[in-house]
Amino acid sequence: MSVIAIIGCGFVADLYMRSLATFPDIRLHGVFDINAARLAQFCDHWKVPAKPSYEALLDGLPPDAVILNLTNPSAHYEVNRACLEAGHHVYTEKPLAMEVAQAKTLYDLAEGKGLMLASAPCSLLGEAAQTLGHAIRTGVAGTPRAIYAELDDGFVPQAAYRKWLSETGAPWPYEDEFNVGCTLEHAGYYLGWLMSWFGSVRTVVAASAETIPDKIGKGAMAPDLSVATLFFENGPVTRLTCSIVAPHDHQIRVFGDGGVLQCKAAWDNSAKVRFSKRMTIRRKLLESPLKKRVKLAGPTHPKVARWGAAEMNFMLGPAEMLQSLVEDRPCRLTNEFALHMTEVTLAMQTAGEMSGAQAMTTRCNPVEPMPWAK
Structure with a gap:
């Protein structure tokens, strides 16, 4: 055991x-x-x-x-x-x-x-991320040309966050959340997916700012909004946005030659992946309103019931590490992956107004798909 x-x-x-x-x-x-x-x-x-x-x-x-x-x-x-x-x-x-x-x-x-x-986060090993990754690899939407990813959580400083308690009564650490910032806390949810599919980010062009003053907490507050353009060494240009300002939006869209792949819930391992085919009707170019569900064949991984904002199995990462030891193989979550995610995320968080293009000094390989997603 x-x-x-x-x-x-x-x-x-x-x-x-x-x-x-x-x-x-x-x-x-x-x-x-x-x-x-x-x-x-x-x-x-x-x-x-x-x-x-x-x-x-x-x-x-x-x-x-x-x-x-x-x-x-x-x-x-x-x-x-x-x-x-x-x-x-x-x-x-x-x-x-x-x-x-x-x-x-x-x-x-x-x-x-x-x-x-x-x-963390390890949701890149979850069903939604693996399904979307499989759809990209198999060309469901054709060659991906650009990706838009949103991690907006609503105007959190006006939420009833003092009432948010865990199952055993621990309060949501709002001072940490405001001091550390939504980018460091949340960017990894989609950045992990992206890095697992495409590997290293070569250049980050980002801006960040604190747009909501007087949040609860001691010391300097972290930016509550960041917008980054990520240039991958072997992947499409991607825009990744994090905020606790804009209305809740956790969608990711992959724009390919043949249409759009979409997933609307980063924090749900079972979130649906859908494909909209692009077409021309008379003189108008549009994506089909009839979205096709993209699924993997067969069972995937253990699921947990929704609690709060999340429906994620938080143990997928530790379980992968332990299983790699049992099977005497490299772990999918490599040391390089953790380091590179940290560098890219910090580049987004600390970008401010004038940083411009930032060249990344670390690298990582794409993540081998889970056996049930190959």
Whole structure:
């Protein structure tokens, strides 16, 4: 049986526990959080072993286990580094680190120790992303010429976010969300899909800004809007937008020679992928209003019921890491992939008004499709 351990049991940890239930062959060794009261509440609810310290968590942890770092973003670098230095594979919530230099340090450490270092989100391994990727590879819409991807979440500062609680009562970390920013928190959902299909982004041309003043929190607020044009080394030009300003819109559209592929829900593993054929009627060019559903043949992966805004299996990434160890093969979520996603995302976030074209210094390969999506 494969083994994981968890550090941090805040809001997102409950989503991992709901997802863990779909993988009976994965055992949870223990959970640690610096907040003892929160740790007890979480572990009592889920009936899992609480560990009183980081050292206690590592005690007896097998060398082929994966540690899930679900701490606050400001702690990601230090926790990831400590876990790697202890000789353990790490799957971390986004972002991998808050600075590119820190991310490169983690990458070098993992490579030097022969360890896996992967970063959320893992929805690129989910059914919707894999279905859309299969449709692109098989030419359903012809050669893709451009892609538009939106990750707009509505005017969040006016939402009732103080009432958003996890299953075990953890509050939505709104101060972190506003300080860290929607780009670092959300860009990876579609950036991961895109990188899995096309590999490296060569150049990022982006702008970002804080458009809503006086948000709740201490210190400087991150941009709440970013718009990026991504130039892939082996893929179509893509526009990726992140905001907590514009009305909710999570669609991605792939514009090909023969029509448009579309998916409208980045946070739903079962979201439908549809194709609209392009046609000319008399003198008018249009896409057919009769959209064709694109499906994969056969079963895909375990699903979880919708909770809050998400219908995602958060354990697909850790499960892939563990399965790669069992099968003695390279993990689909490579160290290079995590590092490159971090660099591209930070380039979007920090673009500001005058940064212009930014050349990426890291690279990654496309991700091998899941066996059921080939």
